[in-house]
Amino acid sequence: MTNKAGKIIVNIVLLLLGIVTVYPFVWMVFSSFKENQEIMALEQSLLPQHFITENYINMNSRFDFLHFFTNSLFVAVTITVLVVYTSTICGYVLSKYRFRGRNLLFGFVLSTMMIPWCVTIIPRYSLIQTFGWMDSYKALIIPVMFSGFGIFNMRQNISAVPDEILEAARIDGANEFYIFHRIIFPMARNGIASIAIFQFLWAWEDYLWPYLVINTQEKQLLSVGLKMFSGQYSTDYGALFAATAISILPVLLIYLFFQKQFIAGIAASAVKG
C-alpha cells in the first residue's frame, strides 16, 4: 500500500516536472500561430485568439530558411558520423588494447573535457585563419572530429563487450578491421546511438562558432539565422517561434528513432567501468 502511494506521489511529481519542462515548448509552438501583438499582449492565452499562418508562410522573406536548414543538416550529420566513427574506434583501442601509456592517453582525452570551450575560441579562431579555412565548412567540421566525451563514452561502452568474443573472432581468422566493423560496431550500437543524439544536438544548436567562422549568407547555419530575428531594438517573436518550431523537428525525429538505444547507451556507460 505504502509502495503504491509512493509510486503515485513520484508519478505526480514527475508529471508536474514534465509539464514545467514541456510547457514553454508548447507555448512557443502555439505562439508561432499568433501575431506579435498577441504574443506580447497583457492578457495571455495558450491558444491563439487570432490564428494566423503568416509566420510560417513568410518565413523565407526574412531569411533563407531552406538554405540554412540544409546547411545545418549537412554539417550536423557530417560531424555526427565522423564523431561516432572516431569515438568508437578510439574507445575500442583504449578499451581493448593493452599498450604502454594507455591510461595516460585516456587521461589526456578526459582532460580535454575539463577545458571550458570558450577558452579555446580565440586560439581556434587564429588557427583557422592561419589555415585559410575561414568561411568554409572545414572550420566547422575538422576541429570537432574527435570528441573527448564521445571517446570516454564509447570506451566505457565497449568495455562491456566480452574479450572472449574478440578472441574467438581472432581464432576464426577475423582481422582487426573486420572485428571492429562487424563485431564491435553492432555490439556498441546503444552507445553509438547516445553519442549520435548528443553530437547531432550539439552540432545542430551550436551558434557562436559557426557564426564566427562563416561569413557567406548562403553557407550560414540555421542557429545563426534564427538569431537574426532579434534586432537592435525589437524582436519578431512570431517569425522566430515559427522558424524555431520547424528547426527542432530533426532533433525530435532523431530522438524518436533512437530513443531506446539512447537510454540503454547512457545507462550502460554510467555503470560499466
Added chain:
Amino acid sequence: MKKKLVAAIMATAMVATMLTGCSSSGEQSTSKADVPTEPFGDTIKYDPSVEINNGEDISVELWEWGSDELFQQVIDGYTAIHPNVSIKLVNNPWEDYWTKLPLALDGENGPALFNVHNSYHENMINYMAPLDIPLEDLEADFTGVAAHVIDDKVYYIDYGMMTGSVYYNKEMWKEAGLTDDDIPKTWDEMREVAKKLTIKDGDKLIQAGLNFNDSFHQNYLLGLNYQLGETLFEEDGKTPKLNSDAMKQTMQMLIDMYKVDGVGSENFGEKDSDSFGQGQSAMVIQWGHYYNTLKTTWSNIDFGVFEIPTFDGNPYAYNRYNGESTFGVNKNAPEDQQAVAQDFVKYFLANDEAQIAFNLAMSTFPAKKSLADNEEILANPSLSVLSEHIDRYIWPGPMPSTMETSLKTAGQEIFFNGVDIDKALDDAQANAIRDMQSSTFVSVENLYEHAE
C-alpha cells in the same frame, strides 16, 4: 507503429513548411537604380564618372546588422555606377556582431566596410582608417561632425540623430476630453494632462497617465539635466555629475508624478514601452526607434507624438541625442579595398536618397543639413516634432554604460526600497566614477552649438 506515424507527421510538417517557405524566397530582388552620370551632393560631391580601381574587378565585404534591403539598395546604386565593384553584404545579429567584428578586423581578411555604433567606439576606433574627405566639407554638410574629430581626423560621423519624444495614445487622449490644444509644452502642463489620462478604480490603477518604468534613467535623468542648464560631466569631460542639483530635481519630479500625482506606479507595467503597446499606459517618452516598433509590433495602437516638454519653455537644451553612425573603413584591409570603401562612404554621404532611406528606417533626424526640411522626413511625426529645435539637442559623446546602469540602480533603490534621493544619487555617482577609472571617454558637451 505509433512512432512511425508521429515521425511521418513531423517530417511532412517540416517538408511542407520548407516548401511553403521556398515560394517566397525568390522574391528577393535587387532594385534597379537609376545610374547618375553627373556629379551630385552638396559640398561633398560624388562624381560617378571617376573610375574606381582603374575599372578592374574588385570585391569587398560590408558587414552590418539590421535590414539587408536597406543596405542592399545603397550597394545596388553604387555598383550600378561601378559594375566592376562587387560588394558582398554580410548580415549579423546585433549582439554578437561586436564579438565577431573585432576578431575579423584584427586579421587580414576582415571586411573593408562595416557598420558602426558609437556605443562600441572604444572597441572599434583602433581598427578604423580616417575618412578620405576634407573635414571642412564634412562640417559644411553635416551637423555634429566636430564631436567626431580625433587629432584633426574623422573616422565616422552621424548620418542621423535619435532622441526622445512623447508618444501618446490618441484614443485615450480623446476619451479624457483632451484635444490638440492640450499638447503640453511644460512639465507642469504634462503632469496635469497625465492626471487627466489616469484612470483608477478606487486605489487601483487601471490606466497610467504616464509610464516611465524601465526607461526613466535613459529617457529622463540623462537628458532633462540639460533643460536645467546642467551638463552630465564636469569641465574636465571625464567626471560625471550624477548627483547634481538638476539630477535631484528631475528625480524628485519623477517621484512626485507617481507618488503625489498618482499618474503611474513602479508596479504598473513593468516596461513602459510594452505597457503603452498593451494599451495600459496613455503616454511614454521613448526614442525614435519606438516609432518603428509601434508601426510593426503594436500596429493596433493609434498614437501621436509631441516634443518633450521643458521646465520653463526656454531650455539650455531640450534633451540628449545619440547619433546613428556612418560606415567604418578597415585600416587593415588591402589598399585597393580601402580605396573602394572610402569611395563608397563618400557616395553614401553625397546621396540624399540613401540618407533619407536610412534616417526613415531608423527614425533618426538627418544630420545632413540640407535634409532638415525634407518632405519625406517631415512626414514622419517622430521626426517632424524635432525639426524646430533640432539644434537644441546635445550629444555628450559615447558615454560608458555605467552612466545608465548606475542611475537605473539609483532609481530602483528610491522607488522600490525607499532610499533617500541624495544617498541614491551619491552612490550612483561613486559607482560611475569607479567604473570610469580606466575609460578613455571624454565628453563632447562643450562642442554643443549653444554651449555657454
